[in-house]
Amino acid sequence: MHSENQKHDFEPKIIAFVCTWCTYAGADLAGTSRMQYPSNVRVLKFPCTGRIDPVFILKAFQQGADGVLVSGCHPGDCHYIAGNFHARRRFAAFRKLLEFIGVDLGRLAFSWVSAAEGGKWVEVVTDLTEKVRAMGPMVEFKDLALEEQWSGVINTPELQEAYDAI
Amino acid sequence: MQKYITQQNLNTLIDTLIASGTRVVAPRMSAGIPLYEPLDSSVEMVTDQLPRRSAKEAFFPVCEEIMSYEKEGQQIKLTDIDPARFPETVLVGVRPCDAAAIPVLDAVFSWDYKDEFFLERRRKTTVIGLACTTADDACFCTAVGLSPAETRGSDLFLIPLNGGGFACQSYSEKGEALISNNSALFSEPNNAAPLPLAAPQADKIDLKKVKSWLDGHFEDTLWDGIAVRCVGCGACAFVCPACHCFDIVDEGTEKAGKRRKSWDACGFWKFTHHASGHNPRDLQPKRYRNRIMHKFKYYDDKFGQTLCTGCGRCVRVCPVGIDIAAIVEEISKK
Amino acid sequence: MPLTSQPIDTSIYATITAAIRSEASRLFTAAEVVAIIGYAAARRVGSAQPVIITDAAAAETLIFTEACVNNLAVYLTKAKKEIPKKGKIGIIVKGCDLKALVGLMGESQLKREDLYLIGIPCAGVLASAVQPATTLTTETIASKCCECDVHLPLGCDFVPSVTLPPGPQMESRYSEEIARLEALTPAERWAYWKEQFAKCIKCYACRQICPFCFCEQCLCDRNKPQMVETTPRPAGNTAWHIVRAMHLAGRCAGCAECERVCPMDIPLNLLNRKMAKELKELYDYEAGFEINDKGPLTMFTEKDDQSFIK
Numbered sequence: 122m123h124s125e126n127q128k129h130d131f132e133p134k135i136i137a138f139v140c141t142w143c144t145y146a147g148a149d150l151a152g153t154s155r156m157q158y159p160s161n162v163r164v165l166k167f168p169c170t171g172r173i174d175p176v177f178i179l180k181a182f183q184q185g186a187d188g189v190l191v192s193g194c195h196p197g198d199c200h201y202i203a204g205n206f207h208a209r210r211r212f213a214a215f216r217k218l219l220e221f222i223g224v225d226l227g228r229l230a231f232s233w234v235s236a237a238e239g240g241k242w243v244e245v246v247t248d249l250t251e252k253v254r255a256m257g258p259m260v261e262f263k264d265l266a267l268e269e270q271w272s273g274v275i276n277t278p279e280l281q282e283a284y285d286a287i
Numbered sequence: 288m289q290k291y292i293t294q295q296n297l298n299t300l301i302d303t304l305i306a307s308g309t310r311v312v313a314p315r316m317s318a319g320i321p322l323y324e325p326l327d328s329s330v331e332m333v334t335d336q337l338p339r340r341s342a343k344e345a346f347f348p349v350c351e352e353i354m355s356y357e358k359e360g361q362q363i364k365l366t367d368i369d370p371a372r373f374p375e376t377v378l379v380g381v382r383p384c385d386a387a388a389i390p391v392l393d394a395v396f397s398w399d400y401k402d403e404f405f406l407e408r409r410r411k412t413t414v415i416g417l418a419c420t421t422a423d424d425a426c427f428c429t430a431v432g433l434s435p436a437e438t439r440g441s442d443l444f445l446i447p448l449n450g451g452g453f454a455c456q457s458y459s460e461k462g463e464a465l466i467s468n469n470s471a472l473f474s475e476p477n478n479a480a481p482l483p484l485a486a487p488q489a490d491k492i493d494l495k496k497v498k499s500w501l502d503g504h505f506e507d508t509l510w511d512g513i514a515v516r517c518v519g520c521g522a523c524a525f526v527c528p529a530c531h532c533f534d535i536v537d538e539g540t541e542k543a544g545k546r547r548k549s550w551d552a553c554g555f556w557k558f559t560h561h562a563s564g565h566n567p568r569d570l571q572p573k574r575y576r577n578r579i580m581h582k583f584k585y586y587d588d589k590f591g592q593t594l595c596t597g598c599g600r601c602v603r604v605c606p607v608g609i610d611i612a613a614i615v616e617e618i619s620k621k
Numbered sequence: 622m623p624l625t626s627q628p629i630d631t632s633i634y635a636t637i638t639a640a641i642r643s644e645a646s647r648l649f650t651a652a653e654v655v656a657i658i659g660y661a662a663a664r665r666v667g668s669a670q671p672v673i674i675t676d677a678a679a680a681e682t683l684i685f686t687e688a689c690v691n692n693l694a695v696y697l698t699k700a701k702k703e704i705p706k707k708g709k710i711g712i713i714v715k716g717c718d719l720k721a722l723v724g725l726m727g728e729s730q731l732k733r734e735d736l737y738l739i740g741i742p743c744a745g746v747l748a749s750a751v752q753p754a755t756t757l758t759t760e761t762i763a764s765k766c767c768e769c770d771v772h773l774p775l776g777c778d779f780v781p782s783v784t785l786p787p788g789p790q791m792e793s794r795y796s797e798e799i800a801r802l803e804a805l806t807p808a809e810r811w812a813y814w815k816e817q818f819a820k821c822i823k824c825y826a827c828r829q830i831c832p833f834c835f836c837e838q839c840l841c842d843r844n845k846p847q848m849v850e851t852t853p854r855p856a857g858n859t860a861w862h863i864v865r866a867m868h869l870a871g872r873c874a875g876c877a878e879c880e881r882v883c884p885m886d887i888p889l890n891l892l893n894r895k896m897a898k899e900l901k902e903l904y905d906y907e908a909g910f911e912i913n914d915k916g917p918l919t920m921f922t923e924k925d926d927q928s929f930i931k
Contacts, residue, residue, distance in 0.1 A: 183860065515673055521825060
């Protein structure tokens with residue numbers, strides 16, 4: 122936990138896809154309990170982890186996320202009975218695919234955080250942030266986004282400048 | 288201007304051009320397949336295999352940015368691409384079937400609207416064609432009136448000679464300039480015989496007859512017969528040296544993004560899909576009919592040329608074995 | 622690649638051709654089917670292409686050779702609106718093609734009673750990289766055939782009575798390549814796939830030929846919202862291939878059509894085989910063997926592995 126604000130050279134962008142019933146409420150509890158956790162995390166609220174499409178994770182990385190967290194209700198606690206069971210299988214498969222493509226799985230975390238687990242939310246977010254901070258920026262997707270087929274390349278100093286500015 | 292150049296001097300020419308900052312594009316192996324790509328060195332060039340994609344992408348990229356936008360407060364800033372920044376390019380080792388497609392593309396990109404993206408690349412590119420010595424049974428350049436020694440579209444044309452080196456003939460000012468700027472590398476023509484050229488096993492097809500049949504058979508059972516198997520991908524159009532349809536999309540976020548132009552194909556369901564939901568070419572045979580009609584009728588109507596150079600790439604890549612050479616031959620016999 | 626290439630006996634294909642012709646003719650004469658989807662010879666020497674025949678006279682055009690590579694199941698999906706789906710349709714299927722039909726039946730896309738399955742005892746077909754007139758050997762054979770476990774399709778309505786000669790032992794190309802990639806570091810794997818996906822021109826041949834890509838509108842064709850860049854740039858290409866592999870996970874049974882048709886030779890089936898391997902390890906599920914109305918990613922158990930979840 123961060124008791125005081127530290128200065129870091131690199132502040133990772135963490136995107137958290139959370140379910141509204143458990144993890145979002147858990148994060149809310151962390152806030153109302155005045156627990157401190159890294160402000161690197163951007164929370165996106167979904168009805169259920171079952172609604173979180175793997176393509177969202179892909180999109181997050183493409184748009185510049187350095188780490189992604191998916192979090193929802195503990196098994197058996199799903200508001201929609203089985204959404205998180207489906208999500209569990211889907212993400213078990215998807216992380217294997219990403220790993221095979223060459224994405225370091227250290228950047229992708231999954232957790233069950235209930236509405237009562239404000240402390241666990243803080244722990245999960247802090248762990249992922251520090252892990253990703255140690256790994257450095259996620260450059261793979263960022264580099265890819267700037268690449269062109271050779272025929273479409275226009276070599277200009279401006280493009281390089283734009284890249285360096287990201 | 289007729290000259291002779293050794294293989295070694297051709298390599299020197301390529302390396303000199305690269306060193307001087309000119310982009311040299313030639314067939315080379317890329318992740319396992321031959322493709323026209325910018326060379327880092329002349330040793331990368333491979334000329335014994337037909338590149339999987341045609342040379343059209345040197346002028347008509349697979350995908351290119353044509354504009355970018357950025358939102359600053361209430362203002363939207365638009366930035367155009369300046370075609371003046373396109374690099375000077377020399378295309379080397381272009382197959383006759385690929386080179387012959389370039390004038391075909393010229394016609395459409397400089398017709399009612401002058402496409403500066405295409406035309407500026409075209410102006411800045413010198414094309415060195417290479418006579419073809421290998422053909423397989425998908426090749427049919429001879430059927431559409433071309434040949435493995437076709438010089439159309441080339442600024443400079445090389446014919447490999449028995450005993451090494453190439454006979455070299457210029458067909459434009461660009462070609463002559465390339466010779467005169469590098470005159471030390473070229474010598475006077477010798478009388479060595481050319482290597483045996485490729486001999487595609489395809490008899491000349493009467494394209495006028497094909498066109499006149501197409502004129503009257505927009506509706507015909509032929510289309511269902513040949514294209515019911517078509518699965519609607521864009522492979523044929525994308526590997527084609529002469530197909531030139533493109534799509535324009537905006538990609539990015541509300542804050543900033545780019546407008547991009549990329550290859551499109553008439554085989555796609557989406558190609559004619561209206562915003563209303565209606566699709567005038569609702570089934571695959573209608574889409575395939577457009578491919579044949581465009582190549583052998585519409586383009587002829589408008590520009591007096593055929594939109595096919597017989598490279599055979601579409602025949603090789605079609606997932607379901609649709610053979611345009613067989614189809615055109617069948618039409619010519621009707 | 623084996624040190625020496627060994628020939629593969631395909632002499633039964635002539636008998637099979639004769640048998641499917643007479644069966645097709647019988648089916649039309651007895652009015653048991655309205656159409657038969659099969660293969661016929663095309664212009665190039667030794668080549669074959671899919672045909673849809675509707676009368677007994679055309680039965681004589683049907684063939685089966687080592688060039689009959691297509692998985693014809695794709696024509697039975699709702700995406701192929703050109704093929705009338707009224708009445709019983711006969712279809713020629715190799716073991717690998719049958720797996721796709723089994724999957725489609727599981728997903729309620731097809732009914733068994735609407736089909737007349739003509740099964741082919743198959744010794745293997747040619748790889749896409751060779752000319753159609755090549756002889757079948759352990760070198761020219763398609764990679765999927767090296768790992769084939771369904772030389773004899775089961776549960777068909779008609780199978781020519783031939784005895785498959787024993788084939789030579791072949792190395793498992795996909796398993797070996799997957800193992801090689803798995804042993805690399807993530808950065809090396811990323812570099813490998815980046816180079817492969819950079820070749821992609823988004824012709825969507827992989828999608829169009831796939832029996833399981835039957836969506837009315839593909840997610841990757843949508844622009845509101847645009848989940849995947851539609852342009853053929855490295856970023857959009859990579860996203861497309863990841864989405865494709867994910868959407869086929871647990872469904873793809875390995876007909877390898879995507880890889881065969883790719884004009885840029887991207888080893889797409891590696892992704893599919895990798896996902897199949899993972900789902901087998903995780904949930905002991907293999908696609909294509911029995912008609913299941915739930916796949917591994919549409920069902921669950923309470924005891925599923927969650928070692929990766931905190």
